[in-house]
Structure formats: C-alpha cells, structure tokens
Amino acid sequence: MKKNRILICLILLIAMPIASANDNLKKEKKEYAERAKTAFMKGWNAYKNYAWGLDAVNPISKKGHNWYSEPLLMTPVDAYSTMCLMNLKEAKKEAKELIFSKLNFDKDMEVQQFEIAIRLVGGLLSAYQLDGDKRFLDLAKDLGDRLMPVFDSPTGIPYRMVNLRTGKISGNTTNPCEVGCMLLEYGTLSKLTGNPEYYDKCKKGIVEVFNRRGKTGLVGARISCDTGEWLDKNTHISGGIDAFYEYLLKGYILFGDEDLLEMWKTSVAGVNKYLGEDTPNGYWIGMADMNTGKRTGTMFGALDCFWNGCLILDGDNERAEKLQESIFKMWTLHGIEPERIDYSNMKVVSPYYMARPEAIESTYYVWKATGNDKYYQQGKTMFESIEKYCQLDNGYCQLKDVRTKEKWDTLESFFFAETMKYCYLFFAPEKTFSFDKYVLNSEAHPLKNTWDKNWKGGRYKMTKGK
Structure with a gap:
C-alpha cells in the first residue's frame, strides 16, 4: 500500500508541471488572440477614420486611395472573412452596410x-x-x-x-x-x-x-x-x-x-x-x-513563401520543414522580412515590406502539420515583428526598407484578409478554422470544400462526396 501511495505521488509530481504548462499555453494563446484582434481593429479603425468608402488607407497622411478611378471597396470586402473568423460583430455590421449600400x-x-x-x-x-x-x-x-x-x-x-x-x-x-x-x-x-x-x-x-x-x-x-x-x-x-x-x-x-x-x-x-x-x-x-x-x-522572396503551404497539402513535410528554416532565416535577417533576397550571399535585393502574409502562412501550415512548437514560436516572432515595426499610433503601415525600418504610408487590403488572419489563427480556438472544411484561396478567403477529406499528418486523403 505504501508503494502504491509513493507511485501515485510520483505520477502527480510529473503531471503537475505538464498541466501547468498546458494552462500557461492556453492563457498565452488567449492573450495573443486578443492582441491579433486588437491589431486588426486598429487597422480597421484607421480605414474607417481616413478612407471610408475608398479602397485602402494611407494612415500616416490620414487619407485613403482607390486602385482605379472609382472605388471598389477593396478593404471592406477583403476584411470581411477575417471579421467572421474573429467574430467581430460590430465591424461586420459596419462593413456589410457599406458593401450593400455602396458597392456597384x-x-x-x-x-x-x-x-x-x-x-x-x-x-x-x-x-x-x-x-x-x-x-x-x-x-x-x-x-x-x-x-x-x-x-x-x-x-x-x-x-x-x-x-x-x-x-x-x-x-x-x-x-x-x-x-x-x-x-x-x-x-x-x-x-x-x-x-x-x-x-x-x-x-x-x-x-x-x-x-x-x-x-x-x-x-x-x-x-x-x-x-x-x-x-x-x-x-x-x-x-x-x-x-x-x-x-x-x-x-x-x-x-x-x-x-x-x-x-x-x-x-x-x-x-x-x-x-x-x-x-x-x-x-x-x-x-x-x-x-x-x-x-x-538565386532570388527568393516574400511571395515565394506560399510554396510551403503547397508542400504541406501535398504531404511533403520533410521538404517543407527544410524550406521553413530558410524562410525564418530570411524573416529574422533584419528583424522583419524584405521583399526579396539573393540567397547565394543573403543580401537584400528588394528592401521593402508590404505587410505580406506568405511567410506567416507558411509557418502556420508547417506548424499545423507537424505540431512542432518551434513553428508556433516562429509565428509569435513574426506577429511581434509586425507589432514592433509596422504599428503606428493610429494604425499600421508598410515599410520602405526593412534595414532602416523607414515607414511607407499605405496599407493594402490583404493586411486584413491574410496577414492578420494567419496571425490570429496561430492563437485562435481550434474550432475557429478547419482544413477539413475549407480551402483558403490566394487571398486567404475560406471557401467551403466540395469534397470530403481527412487531415492526415499534412496530407489530404480524397474521397469523393456528394
């Protein structure tokens, strides 16, 4: 009986740190999820304040701009799916009213x-x-x-x-x-x-x-x-x-x-x-x-990072993890990724950062497929980089040069559709998004699956549905 009590005590001693670590992770994810929502809303409020009814915002000069001669409401339409996943009810209502009253x-x-x-x-x-x-x-x-x-x-x-x-x-x-x-x-x-x-x-x-x-x-x-x-x-x-x-x-x-x-x-x-x-x-x-x-x-850049999502969906986790190490190396070269580097010498070729999402997207796919905590930590690092270098008092902007961190007075709609969506998904409750239910388009808009599938360690098994 004494031996059994000792064994139970040992099991409890081992389990307590694990339970504590899990509780801490849940708390951290909840806090970061709220931070991602706050970042999204800060950008959205800049659009509301300075560019309402236009395509995109210029937060530094406090104005907006259109892609063409007339507005097509790029930011509200692009932002809406992220608002849905974040359950931002008031923002959804605002965007929806604008879209249905003005989009033509x-x-x-x-x-x-x-x-x-x-x-x-x-x-x-x-x-x-x-x-x-x-x-x-x-x-x-x-x-x-x-x-x-x-x-x-x-x-x-x-x-x-x-x-x-x-x-x-x-x-x-x-x-x-x-x-x-x-x-x-x-x-x-x-x-x-x-x-x-x-x-x-x-x-x-x-x-x-x-x-x-x-x-x-x-x-x-x-x-x-x-x-x-x-x-x-x-x-x-x-x-x-x-x-x-x-x-x-x-x-x-x-x-x-x-x-x-x-x-x-x-x-x-x-x-x-x-x-x-x-x-x-x-x-x-x-x-x-x-x-x-x-x-x-020997050029590789921000847009190229999308490839890792494809490798993961195709089940090639090994090659994806190799490329992910390079992607994170490019991201941390100057604290936040440049548009393009020459990987033969690791020199920056195009120095700007457009608040692109592809590196964060890649990291998210690799993390979901492998479950390896280091990719979760990389996702946190990327989010913190955006918070540190792209945040303004009244919103977010792009960077003209990642080496100097000089600000660029514009914010494209994909900041809302993609960048903030992928940041949020790192920390959101599991029920928020499922690869079994949706395919994300190039702009990270979830489209419902036509075919039944099962997620198996980074590979989809296809079975034809009705």
Missing part, C-alpha cells in the same frame, strides 16, 4: 481581372458562405459576369484587363499566375450558381498554358494570349507564376478534378528537380530556364 460594379473603368477575382469575387463568395446573406453571392455573380470577356482570346488564355461596363478587353501579354489564379473563385461561383461556364473557361486557359510547358515540366514567366508563344522562358515560383501552381493543387482539393492533380504532380516534380537547391545558406527555390533547367537566378 457598373463602372466604366478598366480593371485587372486576376486581382479583382481573388480579392472581390473570392471575398464575396467567402462572405456568402460564412455569413449566408445571398446579396454577397449576387454581387459575386454580377462581377464574375463582367469579368468573363477576358477569356475570349484566340487561345483561350485570358487577357489581363477588362472594362467592367463595356466588356472591352486589353493586355494581350500575361503570366501564368494571371491565367490560373482565379480557378477557385470561378469554380466556387460555378458550384453555387449551377453555371459551369466560369470554371470551364478558366480551366481551359490553365490547360493551354500547361500544354505549352517547357522540357522541365515548368511554365515560363510571360506568354502571349493571342498566339500562346512564350515571351519570357525564365521559370520560378515567384510573383507572376506562384499561384498558378498553388491553384492546381488547391483546385484538386476543392473540386476533385483529376486533371488538376496530374498537372500539379508534373509541376511539383519540376520544381523539386530544377529549382530547389541545398546551399550553405539553407534550402531555397531559385530560377531556371524552362527548357534546359539551367540556373538563371
């Missing part, structure tokens, strides 16, 4: 189709799925219909620009990202409206670009919409190509389209073989010729 797409002005699709079509569709108000879907359909003329090219590769009122198109030279980074949005629109045209036209453009891939299996940087001729055969995963690959994998996850999976498999194999490389400074993904695979550059 019958405007005689030319817009960039891809950016409008991921921010506004995606934001409105996500708002509809999270909120349930059909007016969000009606707005998304109206906008989607106005964007459709871009697909009327000789090759099916979409033009870049379209007039929202007249349908007049322009921009017959494009890049893979602007061809493929709308499939989730148009596919969801097809699903919710029952009209397959949105998905079919977008997929055709993707297939036309993929069919013109180089001998490496990878696509180039610039292509003619009229002839399908490559005008820049440099290949990479940076801006201009990035989300073309992202949407192949996420498109398969969301819609179960086997064609997308096969294109993804070819693409990821090409990236691993020709672009990824182990260096004395870590594992990085660079640039090469799309046909020969010959190295053309």
Whole structure:
C-alpha cells in the first residue's frame, strides 16, 4: 500500500508541471488572440477614420486611395472573412452596410481581372458562405459576369484587363499566375450558381498554358494570349507564376478534378528537380530556364513563401520543414522580412515590406502539420515583428526598407484578409478554422470544400462526396 501511495505521488509530481504548462499555453494563446484582434481593429479603425468608402488607407497622411478611378471597396470586402473568423460583430455590421449600400460594379473603368477575382469575387463568395446573406453571392455573380470577356482570346488564355461596363478587353501579354489564379473563385461561383461556364473557361486557359510547358515540366514567366508563344522562358515560383501552381493543387482539393492533380504532380516534380537547391545558406527555390533547367537566378522572396503551404497539402513535410528554416532565416535577417533576397550571399535585393502574409502562412501550415512548437514560436516572432515595426499610433503601415525600418504610408487590403488572419489563427480556438472544411484561396478567403477529406499528418486523403 505504501508503494502504491509513493507511485501515485510520483505520477502527480510529473503531471503537475505538464498541466501547468498546458494552462500557461492556453492563457498565452488567449492573450495573443486578443492582441491579433486588437491589431486588426486598429487597422480597421484607421480605414474607417481616413478612407471610408475608398479602397485602402494611407494612415500616416490620414487619407485613403482607390486602385482605379472609382472605388471598389477593396478593404471592406477583403476584411470581411477575417471579421467572421474573429467574430467581430460590430465591424461586420459596419462593413456589410457599406458593401450593400455602396458597392456597384457598373463602372466604366478598366480593371485587372486576376486581382479583382481573388480579392472581390473570392471575398464575396467567402462572405456568402460564412455569413449566408445571398446579396454577397449576387454581387459575386454580377462581377464574375463582367469579368468573363477576358477569356475570349484566340487561345483561350485570358487577357489581363477588362472594362467592367463595356466588356472591352486589353493586355494581350500575361503570366501564368494571371491565367490560373482565379480557378477557385470561378469554380466556387460555378458550384453555387449551377453555371459551369466560369470554371470551364478558366480551366481551359490553365490547360493551354500547361500544354505549352517547357522540357522541365515548368511554365515560363510571360506568354502571349493571342498566339500562346512564350515571351519570357525564365521559370520560378515567384510573383507572376506562384499561384498558378498553388491553384492546381488547391483546385484538386476543392473540386476533385483529376486533371488538376496530374498537372500539379508534373509541376511539383519540376520544381523539386530544377529549382530547389541545398546551399550553405539553407534550402531555397531559385530560377531556371524552362527548357534546359539551367540556373538563371538565386532570388527568393516574400511571395515565394506560399510554396510551403503547397508542400504541406501535398504531404511533403520533410521538404517543407527544410524550406521553413530558410524562410525564418530570411524573416529574422533584419528583424522583419524584405521583399526579396539573393540567397547565394543573403543580401537584400528588394528592401521593402508590404505587410505580406506568405511567410506567416507558411509557418502556420508547417506548424499545423507537424505540431512542432518551434513553428508556433516562429509565428509569435513574426506577429511581434509586425507589432514592433509596422504599428503606428493610429494604425499600421508598410515599410520602405526593412534595414532602416523607414515607414511607407499605405496599407493594402490583404493586411486584413491574410496577414492578420494567419496571425490570429496561430492563437485562435481550434474550432475557429478547419482544413477539413475549407480551402483558403490566394487571398486567404475560406471557401467551403466540395469534397470530403481527412487531415492526415499534412496530407489530404480524397474521397469523393456528394
């Protein structure tokens, strides 16, 4: 009996520190979740105070600006899905009233189709799925219909620009990202409206670009919409190509389209073989010729960080963890990440920080897949960097130079849609968001899954649903 009492005491002594540590972590996460909400609201209040009804805020000069000649309410639409996840009821009410009273797409002005699709079509569709108000879907359909003329090219590769009122198109030279980074949005629109045209036209453009891939299996940087001729055969995963690959994998996850999976498999194999490389400074993904695979550059930047989310979704945790070490090294090089570095010498090439989310996104995916606490700690570090260097008395801003921390008087809408959303998800209750229920588009808007899946250590197991 005495031995049993001693054993029980030992077990209790071991369990007490563990229980205490768990309690401390819960307390910490709750505090950080509130801090992330506070940061979001501070940025939102700057928009309310200085840019209400416009696209984005300039917090230092205390004014706002539009992307085009008239406002499209970029910030309210982009921010809404984050407001839903954060359960910010008053802010949701304000944004919703503004959107339904002021947002109108019958405007005689030319817009960039891809950016409008991921921010506004995606934001409105996500708002509809999270909120349930059909007016969000009606707005998304109206906008989607106005964007459709871009697909009327000789090759099916979409033009870049379209007039929202007249349908007049322009921009017959494009890049893979602007061809493929709308499939989730148009596919969801097809699903919710029952009209397959949105998905079919977008997929055709993707297939036309993929069919013109180089001998490496990878696509180039610039292509003619009229002839399908490559005008820049440099290949990479940076801006201009990035989300073309992202949407192949996420498109398969969301819609179960086997064609997308096969294109993804070819693409990821090409990236691993020709672009990824182990260096004395870590594992990085660079640039090469799309046909020969010959190295053309050793640049890696903020936008490239998205790749880790794809690796995690594909189940390649080992390679993702290698790249994550490099991403965090880039982030901490000057206390907050620059836009781009040359990883051969770890020198900054583009010094600004646009409050981009991709490095935080990468860290979140790797942490959720591995459960390794060090990635949680990296997420905290990134959030604290933004708090330290981008925060103003009346909001948040971007940085002109991460080396000097000089402020940049603007704040893009993706600060609300993505950066603050990923920061919050590190600390939010588990029920807030589930990869089993949603796929996050390139703007981090949650879109409900069409197919049943099970999260298994960083890999989705697909089973066709109804």
